[in-house]
Amino acid sequence: MMRATAAAAVLARSSPGALDFRRTAAIRRVPASSRGLAVSPTARLADRAGVDGEEAARRGASVADATLEPHVSASTSGARSVVDPSLAALKGMRFEELESWLVGVGERPRRAAQLFSWMYRRGKLVEDFDAMEDVSRSFRDTLGSIATVGGDLELDSIATARDGTRKVLYRLRNGGGVVESVIIPSNKGQGGRTTVCVSSQLGCAMNCQFCFTAKMGLRKNLTAAQIVEQVVHARRLTGGGGGADARAREEITNVVFMGMGEPLHNVDAVLAAVDVLTDPRGLAFSRNKVTVSTSGLVPEMERYLRESSGSLAVSLNATTDEIRSWIMPINRKYNLERLLGSLRENFPRQGAGRHQRHVFFEYILLAGINDSDEDVERLLEISRSMPCKFNLIYFNTHEGSEFQCSDEATIKAFRRKLVDGGAMATIRASRGDEEMAACGQLGSPDAPEDWKPAPPKLPKPRRMRE
Numbered sequence: 001m002m003r004a005t006a007a008a009a010v011l012a013r014s015s016p017g018a019l020d021f022r023r024t025a026a027i028r029r030v031p032a033s034s035r036g037l038a039v040s041p042t043a044r045l046a047d048r049a050g051v052d053g054e055e056a057a058r059r060g061a062s063v064a065d066a067t068l069e070p071h072v073s074a075s076t077s078g079a080r081s082v083v084d085p086s087l088a089a090l091k092g093m094r095f096e097e098l099e100s101w102l103v104g105v106g107e108r109p110r111r112a113a114q115l116f117s118w119m120y121r122r123g124k125l126v127e128d129f130d131a132m133e134d135v136s137r138s139f140r141d142t143l144g145s146i147a148t149v150g151g152d153l154e155l156d157s158i159a160t161a162r163d164g165t166r167k168v169l170y171r172l173r174n175g176g177g178v179v180e181s182v183i184i185p186s187n188k189g190q191g192g193r194t195t196v197c198v199s200s201q202l203g204c205a206m207n208c209q210f211c212f213t214a215k216m217g218l219r220k221n222l223t224a225a226q227i228v229e230q231v232v233h234a235r236r237l238t239g240g241g242g243g244a245d246a247r248a249r250e251e252i253t254n255v256v257f258m259g260m261g262e263p264l265h266n267v268d269a270v271l272a273a274v275d276v277l278t279d280p281r282g283l284a285f286s287r288n289k290v291t292v293s294t295s296g297l298v299p300e301m302e303r304y305l306r307e308s309s310g311s312l313a314v315s316l317n318a319t320t321d322e323i324r325s326w327i328m329p330i331n332r333k334y335n336l337e338r339l340l341g342s343l344r345e346n347f348p349r350q351g352a353g354r355h356q357r358h359v360f361f362e363y364i365l366l367a368g369i370n371d372s373d374e375d376v377e378r379l380l381e382i383s384r385s386m387p388c389k390f391n392l393i394y395f396n397t398h399e400g401s402e403f404q405c406s407d408e409a410t411i412k413a414f415r416r417k418l419v420d421g422g423a424m425a426t427i428r429a430s431r432g433d434e435e436m437a438a439c440g441q442l443g444s445p446d447a448p449e450d451w452k453p454a455p456p457k458l459p460k461p462r463r464m465r466e
Ligand code: SF4
Pocket: 204, 205, 206, 207, 208, 211, 212, 213, 214, 259, 260, 261, 262, 295, 438, 439, 440, 441
């Protein structure tokens, strides 16, 4: 309940027309036991939910200053269950990895297609091996003793707003807290879509000064299985993927990595998850419709562009190093020149579809911080140097935030000047998706009193203090 209240508070203070979970009478909270996910024994979870030494060490990785050292090789649990490492986590495996694993346990590799189908195809999306009807009883028994298909998440609660947007909270089975997915239906008219926004970490080390999630620091990387399961469960919640009419069943069409965490700070797990999501033998999302958003971890971004066919978005949010290094400390490690230089080298993206020829910049408008005419001019300069699009985003202020959203007239004028200058620019419309348009915007991960020690609040640039 604490968590839902915190989330509601964030949403309730959002931009005009935004979702208001606090006011809506239609809000429903659904106990985990009545939904698709099994609930693990409370006692076992309670043991794991506390702040331990490992977590404290991770919090030490919070970005505070130029000494940032991202966890380039942040470990994930790979394809092992985080609850019982003796079990293989099938949802953490790419198709080929599943084939190899099957061979390793004395089975035929072609069973990988069978398992992928039961885990990921419409109308299946099974939660346990027993539901795999055309798999022999003996193989199901074997699987049950050496692997898990559950995804290592436990459903905590679901809150549904009047417009159908659903906030889905998951408790990590390996403890430490709760992560959030948001399902945003937008199925009106041609080109309608339903997007699921997934988390990649519990908390985040990047310490963006405007971000709610940043306040808890980094507590845990999610595994590929935990990321994939958020999408599978979203598909279950939207009609189980069955039925002929995609619109009627709110088919999940898009996946964005814009929930809690900096996805590329957990790059191994995210690369694996994107591969699973876009595999045509499984969930089969278009590579153009799976988007990873980064705050600007340049080496990991370059690796993602090399190794993945998924789409990329970059949270820009400032046009000078002075401002960006203040509001996004990652800029102290990889400044604008480094970030933009890398993007210029990599875009238009080789071998990618038309949709991926442009860099997608997200730009949260903060009143008096990054919304001046000079900012417009600098964005236009960027747009002349590489193929790109700007998504202008309303900022959702939250408790303790020193930032305010630019007013609507300013935002519209900002966009107009960009378009008149020849850039492509859109304003995220006022539905659920602008509430979570930049990573971490909707984080409601846990009771704030558990987040201490919070990462430091960074001082304004000297010029702005005088
Ligand atoms: S905005 Fe994204 S990268 Fe920045 S602190 Fe929040 S979750 Fe992390």
